[in-house]
Amino acid sequence: MDVLQLQKQFVDYRASLYHEGFLDEQFTQLQELQDENNPDFVVEVVSLFFEDSERLLNELTKALEQQSIDFKRVDAHVHQLKGSSSSIGAQRVQKVCIAFRNYCEEQNIEGCLKCLQQVKHEYSLVKTKFETMFQLEQQILTAGGSIPV
Amino acid sequence: MVLGKGASSSLSMKMADGAEDMVNNNNFTVLVVDDDPLIRKLHDMHLKNFGLRAQVVENGKKAVDLCHVGANFNLILMDREMPVMNGAEATKELRAMGVNSLIVGVTSCGSPNEKQAFMEAGLDYCFEKPLTPDKITFLLQELNKNN
Numbered sequence A: 001m002d003v004l005q006l007q008k009q010f011v012d013y014r015a016s017l018y019h020e021g022f023l024d025e026q027f028t029q030l031q032e033l034q035d036e037n038n039p040d041f042v043v044e045v046v047s048l049f050f051e052d053s054e055r056l057l058n059e060l061t062k063a064l065e066q067q068s069i070d071f072k073r074v075d076a077h078v079h080q081l082k083g084s085s086s087s088i089g090a091q092r093v094q095k096v097c098i099a100f101r102n103y104c105e106e107q108n109i110e111g112c113l114k115c116l117q118q119v120k121h122e123y124s125l126v127k128t129k130f131e132t133m134f135q136l137e138q139q140i141l142t143a144g145g146s147i148p149v
Numbered sequence B: 001m002v003l004g005k006g007a008s009s010s011l012s013m014k015m016a017d018g019a020e021d022m023v024n025n026n027n028f029t030v031l032v033v034d035d036d037p038l039i040r041k042l043h044d045m046h047l048k049n050f051g052l053r054a055q056v057v058e059n060g061k062k063a064v065d066l067c068h069v070g071a072n073f074n075l076i077l078m079d080r081e082m083p084v085m086n087g088a089e090a091t092k093e094l095r096a097m098g099v100n101s102l103i104v105g106v107t108s109c110g111s112p113n114e115k116q117a118f119m120e121a122g123l124d125y126c127f128e129k130p131l132t133p134d135k136i137t138f139l140l141q142e143l144n145k146n147n
Helices: A003-019 A025-033 A041-065 A071-088 A091-106 A109-142 B037-049 B060-068 B087-096 B112-120 B133-146
Strands: B029-033 B053-057 B075-078 B102-107 B125-128
Touching (some): A003 A109, A041 A109, B029 B060, B037 B133, B053 B060, B060 B087, B087 B102, B102 B112, B112 B125
Parallel strands (some): B029 B075
């Protein structure tokens, strides 16, 4: 595939992520912060998001396995996850976190467990999407092209 | 003065739209207080784009300690929920110490009551996370007014 085709493929893929609600305006802002002095900014921030999320999901799993669940602790973790997902524009993850927090407030164990499943699912989806998008970017760069804004 | 771990002091010459008229930007110092490394990185970058130098720390106690040893900031961006010492406690302590920097809460939602309590701790403003260029422009206008 030549550079133009690769670029088109990338642009279409990225547009689909917005269209399907995986990404929102916040991600656009993130991209706008990147420049020649900080060419890896987006990748670095998204990597931080992966680390953050994986840690939080582990903590959440442990917390919800306890005999006596500490809902305040669960809520604190979800709050963090909501914060980081909203900051990078991972809209679907953020939305599940909002529902999750409501169940924490109600101390609804079933609701929380359901949300944990959902958020793990949404996280793994968006992670794959990001990885694919970064791969497409790499292909363009390797072919000697530049990433379309 | 020794800058603590995580302090960043690089200056960027890139100015965002609308910030060209603010000639005093390069003299303003900012402290970012947040326990999430993602947010610290994000806010630091936003501020760099406006030509602002930012130091970053991960909880309220570190912010208080910094100011205690004499660090001075024009603007402090304070997260609400942090371990060791949260944003409200840190703000109260800073005000009690006589710090009159612009202290702005940056929080992810929270009920109106929580926001109110945070404001009452001594904030000048409270914004929802994350920071955006508009909010920074607004804060720069405030800083320019007061200086």
